[in-house]
Amino acid sequence: MTEPLVLGIETSCDETGIGIVRGRTLLSNTIASSMDEHARYGGVVPEVAARAHLEALQPSIDAALAEAGVSLHDLDAVAVTSGPGLAGALMVGVGAAKGLAVSLDKPLYAVNHLVGHIAADILTPESEPLEYPTIALLVSGGHTSLLHVRDLTTDVEMLGETMDDAAGEAFDKVARLLSLPYPGGPEIDRAAADGDPDAIRFPRGLSRASDMAKHRYDFSFSGLKTAVARWVERCEAEGAPVPVADVAASFREAVVDVLVTKALAACADLGVPRLLLGGGVIANRRLREVALARAEAAGVTVRIPPLSLCTDNGAMIAALAAELVSSGRRPSTLAFGADSTLPVTEIQVAERVPVSS
Amino acid sequence: MILAVDTSLGTAVAIVGDDGARSEASTADPLGHAEVIGDLLHRVIDDANAAPITYVVAGMGPGPFTGLRIGIAAARAFALGREIPVVSVPSHFAPALHAIETDAVAGPFAIVTDARRREVAVTVFDGTDADGIPGIVADTVLVPRVELDSTLDGVRAIEVATLSAADLAVVGERALRAGRTLAGDEPLYMRHPDVSMPGAPKKVGL
Numbered sequence: 356m357t358e359p360l361v362l363g364i365e366t367s368c369d370e371t372g373i374g375i376v377r378g379r380t381l382l383s384n385t386i387a388s389s390m391d392e393h394a395r396y397g398g399v400v401p402e403v404a405a406r407a408h409l410e411a412l413q414p415s416i417d418a419a420l421a422e423a424g425v426s427l428h429d430l431d432a433v434a435v436t437s438g439p440g441l442a443g444a445l446m447v448g449v450g451a452a453k454g455l456a457v458s459l460d461k462p463l464y465a466v467n468h469l470v471g472h473i474a475a476d477i478l479t480p481e482s483e484p485l486e487y488p489t490i491a492l493l494v495s496g497g498h499t500s501l502l503h504v505r506d507l508t509t510d511v512e513m514l515g516e517t518m519d520d521a522a523g524e525a526f527d528k529v530a531r532l533l534s535l536p537y538p539g540g541p542e543i544d545r546a547a548a549d550g551d552p553d554a555i556r557f558p559r560g561l562s563r564a565s566d567m568a569k570h571r572y573d574f575s576f577s578g579l580k581t582a583v584a585r586w587v588e589r590c591e592a593e594g595a596p597v598p599v600a601d602v603a604a605s606f607r608e609a610v611v612d613v614l615v616t617k618a619l620a621a622c623a624d625l626g627v628p629r630l631l632l633g634g635g636v637i638a639n640r641r642l643r644e645v646a647l648a649r650a651e652a653a654g655v656t657v658r659i660p661p662l663s664l665c666t667d668n669g670a671m672i673a674a675l676a677a678e679l680v681s682s683g684r685r686p687s688t689l690a691f692g693a694d695s696t697l698p699v700t701e702i703q704v705a706e707r708v709p710v711s712s
Numbered sequence: 713m714i715l716a717v718d719t720s721l722g723t724a725v726a727i728v729g730d731d732g733a734r735s736e737a738s739t740a741d742p743l744g745h746a747e748v749i750g751d752l753l754h755r756v757i758d759d760a761n762a763a764p765i766t767y768v769v770a771g772m773g774p775g776p777f778t779g780l781r782i783g784i785a786a787a788r789a790f791a792l793g794r795e796i797p798v799v800s801v802p803s804h805f806a807p808a809l810h811a812i813e814t815d816a817v818a819g820p821f822a823i824v825t826d827a828r829r830r831e832v833a834v835t836v837f838d839g840t841d842a843d844g845i846p847g848i849v850a851d852t853v854l855v856p857r858v859e860l861d862s863t864l865d866g867v868r869a870i871e872v873a874t875l876s877a878a879d880l881a882v883v884g885e886r887a888l889r890a891g892r893t894l895a896g897d898e899p900l901y902m903r904h905p906d907v908s909m910p911g912a913p914k915k916v917g918l
């Protein structure tokens with residue numbers, strides 16, 4: 356088979372992503388974000404996101420087709436995120452994907468969002484192909500996950516994930532504590548530029564020796580957020596100005612430290628000298644710097660897809676489906692739904708059972 | 713042929729041929745729209761003869777938002793795939809047409825559907841107009857269920873838990889023929905997104 360032409364639909368959070376790929380070649384990565392609508396609420400509001408998806412889908416599909424220079428009839432398959440993510444938001448994409456697949460009479464592949472983040476890496480033809488196994492650290496406003504990827508289409512294991520807030524959420528919440536706007540990531544970064552990352556020693560969640568047995572690869576950011584809140588309140592109670600730059604830098608350092616430490620621990624424990632970073636929080640420069648420096652010292656190679664493919668997007672969903680198609684996987688049935696807690700082991704959802712002759 | 717899709721109550725899909733022949737597939741389940749919409753679409757397409765579908769009628773609610781959107785998204789994507797237009801129709805028109813033309817209800821009546829949170833969505837109709845479209849006497853409103861009787865003040869209430877997508881298709885067809893627009897692009901949400909503005913951060917205590 357020639358390289359499959361796939362259109363991917365991603366609506367798990369606040370980005371309506373439509374991607375078109377031919378095999379491992381990116382033809383369009385069209386994203387409509389409702390982030391501005393969420394800004395005044397200080398975080399993603401599921402109902403606002405779902406409404407925005409419905410509005411954005413059709414224009415985004417049109418724009419993606421125009422950019423890719425293909426027509427819907429050229430497609431070999433349609434792909435969609437089945438989960439994990441916000442249920443009501445996912446369902447808009449699932450409904451659209453099914454309508455499109457039935458209309459075109461094309462195969463439909465329902466795939467896992469988190470594995471999609473890993474698949475984003477294969478859309479970088481100028482770099483060497485991704486080697487397996489690899490450890491993957493996915494960090495965004497919706498997830499903080501550490502994965503062991505033995506094979507993109509067949510064998511992905513969840514090593515650990517956040518027990519409470521996602522790292523991106525922690526950035527948003529701490530930004531609010533410091534009276535900085537949403538989204539918090541870039542704001543904290545800006546504020547931290549002149550700050551001293553060692554000024555305040557904020558706690559590293561689930562990093563004590565006693566946590567290592569049960570939560571070696573899990574994350575927790577709510578204690579950190581509370582510690583920042585307490586620190587800010589103490590300043591205010593004492594009538595002292597809050598040293599925003601130092602608080603931001605020290606908070607960011609605590610998040611980055613725990614992310615990188617746990618990811619490199621997984622690399623060492625499992626004997627995997629490769630680390631893939633993904634998710635929107637990878638846009639954080641400090642995270643990338645620390646990860647690259649400490650990985651080099653540990654003899655671990657780091658891969659970071661282009662940032663436009665790190666944030667949620669449809670191209671990664673199309674890329675994963677294209678790999679499924681190329682590896683001979685059957686399409687999904689039409690009977691799947693949205694699964695907000697889809698486990699990472701379910702790389703493809705509802706694969707058709709072969710019809711015995 | 714017309715394809716109609718509505719997920720304001722259960723999931724209802726139908727094809728109505730130019731000769732009026734109907735092929736319908738539906739489930740009454742008020743949940744699970746995302747799971748069933750593809751198979752239902754596939755079934756009516758398979759059942760229909762080879763005549764091309766010329767447009768898609770989408771039921772725009774009122775109905776619980778999460779389910780309602782699935783049908784609209786599917787209808788629009790289907791239309792995109794076939795390069796055909798979408799005709800938006802408020803969902804209450806379907807049971808209203810059914811009441812008038814199948815059940816021969818005369819005089820004013822209210823279509824009532826559950827809107828959750830102890831509220832119902834109510835639209836009052838009276839007969840069909842010159843275009844054969846049910847005539848609205850009072851626009852759709854949400855009222856607490858306990859106030860339904862006093863709100864209607866004697867007008868007959870027809871409460872429905874399912875509707876026929878074929879009826880919706882007929883209303884869409886009549887609207888298109890008459891050059892009328894019955895609904896905008898926005899679903900009939902009837903409620904604002906359930907959000908509160910963030911206040912000052914909660915104190916955690918020293």
Ligand SMILES: [Zn+2]
Nearest residue numbers: 495497634667
């Ligand atoms: Zn994501």
